[in-house]
Amino acid sequence: QVQLVQSGAEVKKPGASVKVSCKASGYTLTSYGISWVRQAPGQGLEWMGWISTFNANTHYAQNLQGRVSMTTDTSTSTAFMELRSLRSDDTAVYYCARIAKWGEEFFDLWGRGTLVTVSS
Amino acid sequence: EIVLTQSPGTLSLSPGERATLSCRASQSVSSSYLAWYQRKPGQAPRLLIYGASSRATGIPDRFSGSGSATDFTLTISRLEPEDFAVYYCQQYGSSPITFGQGTRLEIK
Numbered sequence: 140q141v142q143l144v145q146s147g148a149e150v151k152k153p154g155a156s157v158k159v160s161c162k163a164s165g166y167t168l169t170s171y172g173i174s175w176v177r178q179a180p181g182q183g184l185e186w187m188g189w190i191s192t193f194n195a196n197t198h199y200a201q202n203l204q205g206r207v208s209m210t211t212d213t214s215t216s217t218a219f220m221e222l223r224s225l226r227s228d229d230t231a232v233y234y235c236a237r238i239a240k241w242g243e244e245f246f247d248l249w250g251r252g253t254l255v256t257v258s259s
Numbered sequence: 260e261i262v263l264t265q266s267p268g269t270l271s272l273s274p275g276e277r278a279t280l281s282c283r284a285s286q287s288v289s290s291s292y293l294a295w296y297q298r299k300p301g302q303a304p305r306l307l308i309y310g311a312s313s314r315a316t317g318i319p320d321r322f323s324g325s326g327s328a329t330d331f332t333l334t335i336s337r338l339e340p341e342d343f344a345v346y347y348c349q350q351y352g353s354s355p356i357t358f359g360q361g362t363r364l365e366i367k
Contacts, residue, residue, distance in 0.1 A: 143303075174356070183347075184349075184361075186357065234304070239306070243309070243310075245294040245306065245349065246294075248306075249304045251302065252303070
């Protein structure tokens with residue numbers, strides 16, 4: 140079955156880091172790019188950036204530059220998103236999504252989301 | 260950054276009725292790179308439409324997309340019970356990628 144399976148919910152303190160995983164199954168990870176999208180409570184969807192799973196090139200949203208890193212481990216078909224220096228407004232559900240067509244960043248497969256709660 | 264404004268915020272209709280959802284962009288969307296997604300509680304978002312009017316694989320033909328430049332529409336011709344959900348538009352014609360705030364389609 141083609142799917143993206145994300146890691147479980149996390150609770151972090153302000154200033155800490157979180158690393159969310161996204162394992163691809165049913166297809167070859169390196170055949171498609173991965174984007175990360177988040178949704179804070181009561182807010183809309185916010186694109187965070189993408190990673191080329193083929194050559195590890197990345198492109199991050201400007202407001203997250205310096206705090207976010209996207210990586211992949213092709214041996215386990217897993218993509219990762221790490222967010223550092225967490226703040227309370229980073230509390231959100233984080234989704235990984237498969238880029239359907241390189242050069243056209245719409246998403247044909249999504250994970251179910253990982254809730255990250257930042258609280259002291 | 261292109262801001263997408265969806266309307267209405269909530270749409271109350273009955274099964275069998277026609278639903279028309281709007282997505283308006285603050286600037287022209289390059290190459291009509293506009294997608295629509297459906298999301299139900301506890302589920303991953305589902306791609307419905309890309310390129311403004313192309314249906315994704317496996318999407319029933321009661322879903323159709325139209326529009327260009329700054330005005331886009333998702334139409335559901337005859338609502339089925341499983342269609343009641345939240346719908347989002349997304350533009351991918353320019354960076355950063357942006358999403359609309361969503362339209363909640365609820366049963367009347």
